[in-house]
Amino acid sequence: xxxxxxxxxATGTGAALAGTGGFLGRSRRGWLLxxxxxxxxxxxxxxxxxxxxxxxxxxxxxxxxxxxxxxxAGLLSFGHAAFWGGSAYVAGLAAIExxxxxxxxxxxxxxxxxxxAWPVGVLSVRRSGIYFAMVTLAFAQMLFFVVNQWRxxxxxxxxxxxxxxxxxxxxxxEDQAFYFYYAALPIIVAGMWFAWRVVHSPFGRVLVATxxxxxxxxxxxxxxxxxxxxxxxxxxxxxxxxxxxxxxxxGFVSLQEVAWQTSGKVxxxxxxGGIGTLWGGIAGAVVIVLLEDFLASSGFDGIGIITGAVFxxxxxxxRRGVWGTLSDLLGRRTGRSHAVERSISAGDGEEPTA
Amino acid sequence: xxxxxxxxxxxSARGLTKDFRGFRAVKDVDLDVVDGExxxxxxxxxxxxxxxxxxxTGFIPPTAGTITVHGRDITGRTPEQIAHEGVARSFQxxxxxxxxxxxxxxxxxxxGMAGGGLRFWRSDSVLRRFRGRAEELVEEVxxxxxxxxxxxxxxxxxxxxxEMALVLxxxxxxxxxxxPTAGMGRxxxxxxxxxxxxxxxxxxxxxxxxxxxxxxxxxxxVTVLMxxxxxxxxxxxxxxxxxxxxxxxxxxxxxx
Ligand SMILES: Nc1ncnc2c1ncn2[C@@H]1O[C@H](COP(=O)(O)OP(=O)(O)O)[C@@H](O)[C@H]1O
Ligand SMILES: [Mg+2]
Numbered sequence: 001x002x003x004x005x006x007x008x009x010a011t012g013t014g015a016a017l018a019g020t021g022g023f024l025g026r027s028r029r030g031w032l033l034x035x036x037x038x039x040x041x042x043x044x045x046x047x048x049x050x051x052x053x054x055x056x057x058x059x060x061x062x063x064x065x066x067x068x069x070x071x072x073a074g075l076l077s078f079g080h081a082a083f084w085g086g087s088a089y090v091a092g093l094a095a096i097e098x099x100x101x102x103x104x105x106x107x108x109x110x111x112x113x114x115x116x117a118w119p120v121g122v123l124s125v126r127r128s129g130i131y132f133a134m135v136t137l138a139f140a141q142m143l144f145f146v147v148n149q150w151r152x153x154x155x156x157x158x159x160x161x162x163x164x165x166x167x168x169x170x171x172x173x174e175d176q177a178f179y180f181y182y183a184a185l186p187i188i189v190a191g192m193w194f195a196w197r198v199v200h201s202p203f204g205r206v207l208v209a210t211x212x213x214x215x216x217x218x219x220x221x222x223x224x225x226x227x228x229x230x231x232x233x234x235x236x237x238x239x240x241x242x243x244x245x246x247x248x249x250x251g252f253v254s255l256q257e258v259a260w261q262t263s264g265k266v267x268x269x270x271x272x273g274g275i276g277t278l279w280g281g282i283a284g285a286v287v288i289v290l291l292e293d294f295l296a297s298s299g300f301d302g303i304g305i306i307t308g309a310v311f312x313x314x315x316x317x318x319r320r321g322v323w324g325t326l327s328d329l330l331g332r333r334t335g336r337s338h339a340v341e342r343s344i345s346a347g348d349g350e351e352p353t354a
Numbered sequence: 355x356x357x358x359x360x361x362x363x364x365x366s367a368r369g370l371t372k373d374f375r376g377f378r379a380v381k382d383v384d385l386d387v388v389d390g391e392x393x394x395x396x397x398x399x400x401x402x403x404x405x406x407x408x409x410x411t412g413f414i415p416p417t418a419g420t421i422t423v424h425g426r427d428i429t430g431r432t433p434e435q436i437a438h439e440g441v442a443r444s445f446q447x448x449x450x451x452x453x454x455x456x457x458x459x460x461x462x463x464x465x466g467m468a469g470g471g472l473r474f475w476r477s478d479s480v481l482r483r484f485r486g487r488a489e490e491l492v493e494e495v496x497x498x499x500x501x502x503x504x505x506x507x508x509x510x511x512x513x514x515x516x517e518m519a520l521v522l523x524x525x526x527x528x529x530x531x532x533x534p535t536a537g538m539g540r541x542x543x544x545x546x547x548x549x550x551x552x553x554x555x556x557x558x559x560x561x562x563x564x565x566x567x568x569x570x571x572x573x574x575x576v577t578v579l580m581x582x583x584x585x586x587x588x589x590x591x592x593x594x595x596x597x598x599x600x601x602x603x604x605x606x607x608x609x610x
């Protein structure tokens with residue numbers, strides 16, 4: 001079979017895609033940025049309500065996971081709630097039924113998400129662009145249906161209540177959001193480090209090549225679909241890790257976690273932050289979670305309208321997202337990592353479903 | 355026309371046909387490229403030359419027909435499998451990664467053949483082991499001064515040269531070059547002719563070109579394609595004086 005695809009325009013955000021240079025090069029500046037990020041992450045629960053800080057961290061990892069797929073492989077998944085939410089249920093059940101410590105429960109959830117992602121990836125990477133988004137959405141909706149129906153296990157519309165946060169008997173962590181945050185942060189950071197590792201690996205190089213010019217990557221001997229399946233699975237694993245921690249930090253798993261709105265929200269956060277940089281997802285999560293929290297606590301009930309409006313304004317004014325624009329202003333980017341114009345040769349290696 | 359060549363056939367097609375929604379772009383093409391020869395594929399625009407390349411390299415599946423490489427049937431293989439069979443191609447429309455520099459391009463191609471691209475847990479500094487070879491190849495095609503320049507910023511002729519470096523990096527037994535000199539100035543054309551001549555030793559080359567100077571200088575054999583069909587084949591001189599070819603090309607000229 002051969003269905004060479006012109007993925008890069010998959011995202012519709014076209015020119016915003018950068019090369020691999022976006023997320024800290026190996027410069028001193030890059031390490032400085034990481035240090036600053038870590039300090040801010042450590043200080044966060046002193047400035048915002050700890051559960052909100054935890055939400056920011058979880059959504060940030062979720063967005064980084066999506067960016068791995070969207071920004072570096074050019075694949076827009078509209079079904080990532082399946083991995084975040086699927087893992088949330090598995091982690092929640094593992095904590096309730098087996099009393100697993102929360103890091104292990106979240107890890108188990110992540111493994112489940114990857115196992116789920118593998119067949120979904122195999123079936124969906126054959127499509128690109130909007131079709132890929134649709135196929136992933138369809139799978140996520142199937143999972144939603146199963147979770148909603150299987151009341152005995154999942155609690156149906158009520159979700160899973162009373163999920164305990166076990167942490168080797170350390171009561172401060174188990175009972176107080178403030179300490180839980182510090183216990184969970186290393187896992188979140190490790191997940192982000194993993195994403196960075198993937199981007200700056202031989203695999204990451206090939207991935208960007210398959211995004212920019214899949215036909216050429218094939219001609220160089222790369223099985224593009226294998227690369228796409230693998231990044232899809234890795235991305236799902238990180239999304240699952242984030243979802244598992246999120247669920248346990250809340251003490252319950254809601255049906256919302258597997259709903260399409262959750263898939264939409266992570267796409268919004270990632271695109272808002274700026275894709276193809278990894279940092280973008282973090283910036284987007286800070287903005288959106290804080291904004292939603294502010295609106296919710298001020299009793300405003302049109303949150304969707306405001307976040308949607310912010311999204312539109314950012315995407316129209318700053319085409320490369322919050323992070324892309326910030327780093328432009330700071331002059332970090334060289335011409336090299338600037339908007340990549342892809343040159344997928346029309347006609348060459350493109351098969352219009354003959 | 356020509357006496358049968360005793361050398362083995364490197365690349366062969368039988369009854370190759372491609373329909374695009376009812377439009378037959380390639381019709382029942384038989385092609386035999388002898389091992390070690392340089393074979394030109396000529397014909398007016400729209401004759402089906404690029405489509406034939408796409409068929410031979412697995413980018414599009416044939417409607418009918420078979421393809422063999424050194425006697426092995428490769429019909430229905432994917433482009434990446436065919437690349438691993440030792441058949442490499444260049445693209446008519448320059449097809450590069452704009453943010454990568456020439457050395458990184460060639461490193462990527464070398465890794466494509468060597469394997470190891472799936473190692474997501476390793477640092478990309480492992481690609482350094484390809485650096486020496488990559489720089490050699492970049493130099494070979496005359497881009498030594500531009501190893502660090504992103505491909506998006508290269509001039510047209512330089513991009514075509516980089517295309518050649520990528521094909522070479524695969525160290526193929528059979529190379530398919532789609533219009534390697536299109537849009538080049540005289541000097542670059544001559545440089546490319548010299549390059550193809552150099553790399554053709556020990557390899558089989560099939561190339562498409564509209565420049566008869568290039569075809570005349572390089573080709574051992576020529577196949578003329580017209581409206582998807584083989585119109586003539588033979589040596590350059592045989593084809594050049596073929597009545598049908600002259601008529602076809604004159605007909606083409608009178609349209610222009
Ligand atoms: N993917 C495609 N879908 C439909 N028609 C195509 C496709 N690719 C090529 N063609 C048609 O096939 C014919 C041959 O094209 P091509 O192989 O590019 O010619 P050449 O390379 O000889 O100039 C042209 O009429 C072209 O329009
Ligand atoms: Mg052509």
